[in-house]
Amino acid sequence: MQQVTSQPQSSEQAKPILRLENIVKRFGALTVLRDISLDIVDGEFLTIVGPSGSGKTTLIRMLVGMDEPTSGAIWLRDRRIERVPANKRPTCMVFQSLALFPHRSVGQNIEFPLKIRGVAAAQRKERALELMALLRLQRDYYDKRVTQISGGERQRVALARALAFDPEILFFDEPLSALDYRLRKVLEKELKDLHARTGKTFVYITHSLEEAMVMSDRIAIMRAGRFEQIDVADEIYARPQSRFVAEFMGEVNLFDIEGAAGGGLRGAGIEINLPAGSAPASVYLAPGARATLMVRPEFIHFLDNGHVSDFHLSGVIRSEYLLGSRVHYEVERRDGTMVIVEKLREDRFTGRTGDEVLLGWDVENCHIIAEQAP
Numbered sequence: 001m002q003q004v005t006s007q008p009q010s011s012e013q014a015k016p017i018l019r020l021e022n023i024v025k026r027f028g029a030l031t032v033l034r035d036i037s038l039d040i041v042d043g044e045f046l047t048i049v050g051p052s053g054s055g056k057t058t059l060i061r062m063l064v065g066m067d068e069p070t071s072g073a074i075w076l077r078d079r080r081i082e083r084v085p086a087n088k089r090p091t092c093m094v095f096q097s098l099a100l101f102p103h104r105s106v107g108q109n110i111e112f113p114l115k116i117r118g119v120a121a122a123q124r125k126e127r128a129l130e131l132m133a134l135l136r137l138q139r140d141y142y143d144k145r146v147t148q149i150s151g152g153e154r155q156r157v158a159l160a161r162a163l164a165f166d167p168e169i170l171f172f173d174e175p176l177s178a179l180d181y182r183l184r185k186v187l188e189k190e191l192k193d194l195h196a197r198t199g200k201t202f203v204y205i206t207h208s209l210e211e212a213m214v215m216s217d218r219i220a221i222m223r224a225g226r227f228e229q230i231d232v233a234d235e236i237y238a239r240p241q242s243r244f245v246a247e248f249m250g251e252v253n254l255f256d257i258e259g260a261a262g263g264g265l266r267g268a269g270i271e272i273n274l275p276a277g278s279a280p281a282s283v284y285l286a287p288g289a290r291a292t293l294m295v296r297p298e299f300i301h302f303l304d305n306g307h308v309s310d311f312h313l314s315g316v317i318r319s320e321y322l323l324g325s326r327v328h329y330e331v332e333r334r335d336g337t338m339v340i341v342e343k344l345r346e347d348r349f350t351g352r353t354g355d356e357v358l359l360g361w362d363v364e365n366c367h368i369i370a371e372q373a374p
């Protein structure tokens with residue numbers, strides 16, 4: 001897999017606020033970050049997502065100044081900062097464990113950064129109340145102890161305090177992971193909204209792909225100390241560059257295929273109805289070249305007699321699961337592999353478990369990944 005570097009997404013002129021150049025981090029014999037380069041554009045919401053142990057926290061610790069890279073450079077605009085400690089950097093981190101002062105009031109917590117800068121009491125209060133309004137915290141919470149408010153409200157206080165630092169960049173290390181599902185969903189939307197309203201640069205770390213998809217302008221997928229792909233969410237979902245990214249971004253069907261003579265495609269057990277030479281460039285493979293064809297479950301249809309689509313395969317329905325508004329089917333192919341199909345509940349398939357079915361999808365809904373199963 002080739003090392004990925006990022007492209008600023010908005011315009012070619014967009015200057016990075018933060019630039020990472022060839023960052024390597026070793027702990028003894030263990031290399032945790034393997035030559036990472038990344039440009040973060042001023043004002044963007046970038047989410048770094050990856051499995052446990054891929055190096056996300058190690059990376060963010062370098063970015064905020066809690067640790068130094070073994071080699072490589074970090075630029076904050078025109079200033080090299082990789083050896084500048086956290087308290088000398090004009091950035092801020094919202095910790096996963098909130099680190100609020102439990103015996104102080106909401107107001108005192110939010111005002112803390114202003115107090116250490118010597119801002120007068122009246123101005124501090126004014127700013128704290130402004131930030132509370134921005135974070136939708138009731139005004140009368142100002143005098144409450146942080147132990148008297150809910151988990152979600154404490155998160156908002158932590159965010160208000162982070163904003164009181166007036167940082168150039170806000171870093172978030174899984175701030176929502178300890179909260180229940182419903183509250184997480186609310187705060188995801190609020191964070192996205194807060195990003196839009198403040199115009200600040202947000203760099204966010206999470207395990208949760210859903211969180212990344214809802215909030216981010218761009219997503220960087222990390223794997224074993226490298227970025228595997230950096231792009232807007234839709235692009236990563238629809239056109240992953242590797243099988244790892246395809247599988248990491250939700251349920252997916254991956255088929256081994258090969259380029260056939262005359263510009264066509266060939267895959268074991270798959271009938272392909274693309275007239276020779278007419279397949280779009282997006283699914284072109286040189287004759288003999290081997291790759292993976294990816295189709296997301298929602299793009300596969302149950303075909304009734306007589307219906308055609310660009311790709312067909314047959315199998316037997318082995319299971320059906322209801323997932324709220326959606327239905328998941330597992331269809332077993334002759335070689336024993338499973339194909340996952342997803343339908344909206346109102347489009348639920350009328351067949352039953354054990355039925356032989358024909359599945360199909362069209363060329364515009366699939367994507368070729370230039371690697372095969374290991």
Ligand SMILES: Nc1ncnc2c1ncn2[C@@H]1O[C@H](COP(=O)(O)OP(=O)(O)OP(=O)(O)O)[C@@H](O)[C@H]1O
Binds near residue numbers: 052059
């Ligand atoms: N101070 C350290 N000394 C030695 N190894 C470390 C140190 N910090 C992290 N590591 C190792 O570096 C690797 C990456 O850890 P890191 O915490 O950055 O991953 P992560 O992607 O944030 O994981 P998670 O999602 O579980 O928090 C792990 O193998 C971890 O054990």
